[in-house]
Amino acid sequence: DIQMTQSPSSLSASVGDRVTITCRASQGIRNDLGWYQQKPGKAPKRLIYAASSLQSGVPSRFSGSGSGTEFTLTISSLQPEDLATYYCLQHNTYPHTFGQGTKLEIK
Amino acid sequence: EVQLVQSGAEVKKPGESLKISCKGSGFTFATYWIAWVRQVPGKGLEWMGIIYPGDSDTKYSPSFQGQVTISADKSISSAYLQWSSLKASDTAMYYCATALMDVWGQGTTVTVSS
Numbered sequence: 001d002i003q004m005t006q007s008p009s010s011l012s013a014s015v016g017d018r019v020t021i022t023c024r025a026s027q028g029i030r031n032d033l034g035w036y037q038q039k040p041g042k043a044p045k046r047l048i049y050a051a052s053s054l055q056s057g058v059p060s061r062f063s064g065s066g067s068g069t070e071f072t073l074t075i076s077s078l079q080p081e082d083l084a085t086y087y088c089l090q091h092n093t094y095p096h097t098f099g100q101g102t103k104l105e106i107k
Numbered sequence: 108e109v110q111l112v113q114s115g116a117e118v119k120k121p122g123e124s125l126k127i128s129c130k131g132s133g134f135t136f137a138t139y140w141i142a143w144v145r146q147v148p149g150k151g152l153e154w155m156g157i158i159y160p161g162d163s164d165t166k167y168s169p170s171f172q173g174q175v176t177i178s179a180d181k182s183i184s185s186a187y188l189q190w191s192s193l194k195a196s197d198t199a200m201y202y203c204a205t206a207l208m209d210v211w212g213q214g215t216t217v218t219v220s221s
Binding site for chain 1: 142151152153154156157166167168169170202204206207208209211212213214
């Protein structure tokens with residue numbers, strides 16, 4: 001299986017901060033990666049697909065980058081409604097695998 | 108509107124069987140891979156497996172192979188997740204989603220308790 005190592009596991013940041021979350025794949029996955037946001041009590045929602053493409057309707061403060069084994073999700077200016085847990089998912093090889101998640105708290 | 112609607116919450120006893128469902132609408136269900144995802148309370152997302160309703164081709168995560176059965180009925184645009192003998196450790200929220208997870212069901216809570 002491809003292991004997705006996501007970091008940090010949690011972080012606390014202030015409104016307006018720039019936030020970066022990283023996922024590293026145990027082997028190359030091209031750009032077959034998505035980023036997901038899960039708010040408490042809700043189903044996850046896709047933010048980014050193909051590593052860097054913004055899902056329709058998602059605010060432009062979210063962006064993704066990377067290819068191969070290293071990927072980042074960046075929130076350029078943190079907003080209160082961004083309180084959530086964020087996950088990456090590789091869909092290059094079966095079984096598809098999620099990162100462990102990053103719980104984002106607002107200071 | 109493209110959507111996946113899951114069956115309602117279940118409370119079962121250990122050893123009982125269960126089949127939960129995921130019904131698609133607004134798209135050609137038979138041509139979309141549908142995945143199942145587990146989320147144990149307070150924990151992360153786990154990819155369980157995936158099915159192509161058009162021909163019922165199915166792939167499982169090794170962690171779930173033999174523990175659950177994924178099936179589909181393209182004639183009624185539905186996918187299923189099934190257990191033959193539930194354990195307390197199966198207590199979780201279960202989501203269905205399209206393969207690239209751009210569309211998710213609302214989730215089905217399964218509680219297994221004696």
